[in-house]
Amino acid sequence: MDSTETLFARRHEIQVVMLPLPAQGHLNHLLQLSRALSARGLNVLFVTTSTHINQARHRVQGWDLHNFPIGFHELPMPSFSDQQPDLENKEHTFPVHFIPLFEALEDLREPFDRLIQSLDRNRVVIVHDPLLGWVQTVAAKYGAPAYVFNCFSAYFYAMKEKGLGLPDCVVSSKRCLPLSFLDFKSRQPDYLRLAAGHLMNTFRALESQFMREDYCEKPLWAVGPLLPQSIWTAKKGSTSSDVESCLRWLDGQHPASVLYVSFGSASSLSRQQLQELARGLEASQRSFLWVVRVADSARFTASDEARMDWISELLPEGYEGRIAGRGFLVRNWAPQLDILSHKATGGFVTHCGWNSTLESISAGVPMVTWPLHSDQFANSILVARELKVGVEVKKWTKADENELVMAEEVEKAIGRLMAEDGEGLEIRSRAKELGLAARRAVAEGGSSFKELESFIHHFTSILDERNND
Incomplete structure (x- = not known):
């Protein structure tokens, strides 16, 4: 059995590349996952535009701002129509002013491809937001295992995937998501079937009854709550x-x-x-x-x-x-x-x-x-x-x-x-x-602690098998 030192040495050879959706909640989820993986001996590169990197760093809590344990790589800001929030939108409270940015994010495919090409492709793992499905095509090009980090509750996904709707609540789909966003989603190719697995920021004691691997037909890990030490x-x-x-x-x-x-x-x-x-x-x-x-x-x-x-x-x-x-x-x-x-x-x-x-x-x-x-x-x-x-x-x-x-x-x-x-x-x-x-879930020996280790073992095994061929 490998010693702790040997495991950390092997992990340190791996480069985990994180690509979040550039919206605060999504940025924060993947930044906290980056911290957790870095603490376990992995090199982590947080990749997005310089504007959104600066915002994520500015708002992070529980870290020393001058001593981040992860790396950052800046992608160019894509061109999009910069709209301001509509404070008097009577039809919808969804932040529709973000949709032009979301639609422009596929322009990041080429610079992201160049980044992956510059790394040791035999030791690269990618984790990305589900609304950036095109990342899977870049990962497949270089044979890198790529995982989807889902920034929503298991309860939401269970209802969405099974089409159950909201129990005892007849709020319309338009109230939840505007047509412009639904149109954006409908134009996203179904790349997520290529994913090596899925992660969720939740824990079993909270949502075990809603977490079923058959919803995504791929390995599923509950690794949350991903929070800095200050919350505890x-x-x-x-x-x-x-x-x-x-x-x-x-x-x-x-x-x-x-x-x-x-x-x-x-x-x-x-x-x-x-x-x-x-x-x-x-x-x-x-x-x-x-x-x-x-x-x-x-x-x-x-x-x-x-x-x-x-x-x-x-x-x-x-x-x-x-x-x-x-x-x-x-x-x-x-x-x-x-x-x-x-x-x-x-x-x-x-x-x-x-x-x-x-x-x-x-x-x-x-x-x-x-x-x-x-x-x-x-x-x-x-x-x-x-x-x-x-x-x-x-x-x-x-x-x-x-x-x-x-x-x-x-x-x-x-x-x-x-x-x-x-x-x-x-x-x-x-x-x-x-x-x-x-607290128990993230403590050593807790459910999320074990599942994060299981996730690391999953991609480490894939890389080891590839390098041994």
Whole structure:
């Protein structure tokens, strides 16, 4: 049997190439997988445009920014129509301004091909986002094993692959995904059948009943939750003044008393919806930390001061004065892991992106689920109805799916989640249990720890067999 030193030496000969979709949640998933593989003795190269590399590095938590254990390779930014987020889009909350970038990403095929050609092709492994299926053709050209990293919940994939739809929820497919994105997906060749296997950022204790290899007919590994050490230790991973100010505010709050409110980095609420949310938070009489910001553009240019100041104009008149001391507003990117792992945080109003959902589960924080688009409706049902670690802000139907969530609905959902007895107490208890299960999964000997090692063994064996022929 190989010694630990020999295994690390063999692994260090391998080059793992990561190619994410350039959107924050997707970037973060593969960056965290990169860290996990690097910690196990593998060379990892994170490959995307310079703009998106810089953004991923800027927002990563739990790492020393000056000592990344992985390499980065910059690809040229493809030419595309750079659109700004539409804050008053009445038809859809999906970030349609990203679609021109997604459509242009196939222009990266040639520079990516040149990169793979420059490496030792007998020792290269590729991991990529499922929306970059063309990567499989490059991998096949050089005989490199290529794996798909799925950035969504197993629950979402199980329903999608089996065509089950959303149980007890008749929200239309148009609400989940706009026609422009469905058209983009329909034009993607079916390259994923060439994949050597699939990885998912989840863990067996969370979603085992929804993880079946026959959905993808290839090996499937649950390797999550892929999170930095800070989520487990509650160590603060950032030192900027903006970060320190909101964490200092949390330090002054009672344990489990603060509601954290964030809808991710890609979507913005309309003026009317933002005002209803503001009124609901005010009426709840709960302390809250609200990330109220403009969504990222496809080039990540949303954080200029003028646009942040504009947010204040959208809030109800006199709002900031009335909530002073009880509410804290963050107008830029927020250190979500630090906030969720803080002892003062007792609940999370979330859009249910899988990244945010998994971070909240791992921190043992219950949720008010407020999905906006895509897989988020499935994740909301998983959290509130299957796992029972949250409450839905409302039950969506075709009749009211484009209607506002009213202040009264916000106030009621918060009251249910933060109640100190009954339903609220039961939800918090289950959330803490799942948080402990997440810790066990990634600890040495845990299910995800073992499956990550199994994944490494899978591609190492393929490479060894090829090199021995």
